[in-house]
Amino acid sequence: MTVPTRPAPVQLTHHSHLTGVFAPQRDEVDVHDLPVTGELPADLSGSYLRNGPNPRFDPIGSYVYPLDGDAMVHRISVDGGTAAYRNRFVRTPMVLAEEAAGHAIWSGIMDGYTPDAAEVGEQLAGTVRELPDINIVRHGGRLMAMAEADQPYVLDPKDLATLAKTDCDGAMRVGSTAHPKLDPETGELVLFNYALEAPYLTWAVIGADGQPVRTPTPVDGLDAPVMIHDMALTSRYIVLFVCPLIFDLEAAFTGGSLLSWRPDDGTRIALIPRDGGAVRWVQAEPFWVWHFANAFDNPDGTVTVDYVEWTYPGGFTDQPAPASSTLTRAVIDPAGPMTRTVLSDKAIDMEFPRVDDRTLTRDHRRVATVAKSPGDSGDLDSLWFYDLHRGTESVWRPGVAIGEPIYLPGNERDYWGAIGTDPADLRSRFYVLTAEDPSAGPVATVDLPIRVPAGLHGTWLPDSPSAG
Incomplete structure (x- = not known):
């Protein structure tokens, strides 16, 4: 999959x-004392960090978001009713x-082009672009771009300066998901990693002190490389939804797609006991998952998982109908069956489900x-809020x-907080909504000094000595 000459620039416009x-x-x-409309809560103190794809120079070859x-x-820092920003x-x-x-030297990852030693030196020759642009995680004294x-x-x-690449003392020796999960009870960071060669799937654990508790451990039961973007975690299990999106290297080498959607294989759920016990597999019909909200163990031994379910991974397969998404709850019996219940299907292209991270692994x-x-084909333009104890749903449309x-x-x-950008004037703002009544609109709106490109995932780091 080698392209002999440098690809042409991507036409940005x-x-x-x-x-x-x-x-x-x-x-x-790096700007302090940002303008605020409304009033930032005096009891809110910490920093919101968000990561996302942002090419340093105009890309060459192709650009496949994300x-x-x-x-x-x-980073948006909030303290004493004031806000600051750094990127x-x-x-x-x-x-x-x-x-x-x-200028750009490396092409998009789907092009197969790599620079030679004459251009970038022996150490970087033949490499592909590293992309720590998905998420940001703090754990064990490390702030990590995932x-x-x-x-x-x-x-x-x-100051957000880049220090070094890390394998977390061997726990991430073979890599990590962009979405490791922090157990608020134990302080452990639990992760998985998929690979193109056997073992196709591994998991690992990092202790609260940042030292490995379990180095990469193979997950038995896979005979092909699969893409798995996110995971869920309970007190007892790592939960992986192995959807049938398969890496097809043979097709890629002959000009075909690197990823193949194979619905006949169905979706398989792996319940991996955190104590190292045997993996338990549960079979289901085919569907796709990008992101999980949370999961928890039930007294009867079943596992509840809340996530956004897609009919198939749009953009990676040709299907006659557009992919659709729902907020879904699965209850999984480790001995076999799984039931799925739609919690909400009103929104279009629903994604990025989040909970209070202090409740991870618990109800x-x-x-x-x-x-x-509904009816909008443009940008993501609304936040939807679900109170699962009250059974209510509300929406805020900021325009x-x-x-x-x-x-x-x-x-x-x-x-709740979120960054938004007005498509008309391309000005970005940070919105703060109350958790009890978020659909009422922001109690504070922070004007950011520059436009923040629409991106991916972030984390809230409270100003507390005990914080992650």
């Missing part, structure tokens, strides 16, 4: 994920080499997602392109 609210941001700033794009981390690129060796050259099935980069928590009350309003919601615990009340 004709690419939906390189223009408008997705257009790359090349400025790095698989391509250098990482840029954005920085994650400076991988590829970004540093391109900054020295003044990649898809690769090792993360550690950032300086003070949760609130779930929030981002979606499109802008809105990003992933994040739960913000305060000292007196709790809140």
Whole structure:
């Protein structure tokens, strides 16, 4: 899969994920005392960090969002009713080499082009672009920009400067999911990683002190490489939904698609006991999952999992009807059957389900997602809130392109936050909503000093000595 010559530049003006609210941001700033409409809660203190694809230079070859794009981390700090903002690129060796050259050197990951030693030196020759642009995680004294099935980069928590790539003392020796899960009860960070060669799937655990508790351990039961983006965690199990999206290397080498949707295989659920016991597999009909909200164990031994379910992975397969999504609850019996119940199907292209991270591995009350309003074919423009204990659903439509919601615990009340960008004037803002009545609109709106490109995942880091 080698391309002998450098690919042509991507035409940004004709690419939906390189223009408008997705257009790359090349400025790095550090601004304090940001303008606020309304009043930032005095009991809210901490930082919201968000990661996302953001090419340092105009890309060459192809650009497949969200698989391509250098990482840029954005931080909004809130304290004493005031807010500050800082953003920085994650400076991988590829970004540093391109900054020295003044232009893009590596192509999109689907092109198969790699630079030679004459251009980038022996150490980087033949490499592909590293992409720690999916998520941001703090654990065990490390602030990490997470990649898809690769090792993360550690950032300086003070100024977001890139420090080094890490394998977390061997726990991420073969890589990590972009979505490891932090158990708030034990302080452990639990992760999995998929690979193109056997063993196709491994899992590992990092203790609260940042040291490995379990190094990469193979998951038995797979005979082909599969893509698995996210995981769920309970007190007893790692929960992996192995949907039938298969890496087809033979097809890729002959000009076909790298990923193949094989619905006849169905979806298989792996319940991996955290105590190291045998994996329990449960078979289901085919469906696709990008992201989980949460999971927890039930007294009867079953496992409840809340997630966004898709009919199939749009963009990776040709199907006669558009992919559709629902907020879904599965109850899984480790001995065999699984039941699935739709919690909500009103929103369009629903994604990014989030809960109060303090409730991970335990029963949760609130779930929030981002979606499109019914009948809208443009940007994600609404936040949907579900109170599962009360059985209620509400929506807030800010009139802008809105990003992933994040739960913000305060000292007196709790809140939801999200970054949004107005498609008309491309100004970005950070919105703070109350957790009890988020559909009432923001209690505070922070004007950000630069546009924040529509991106992916983030985390709230409270200002507390005991925080992760």
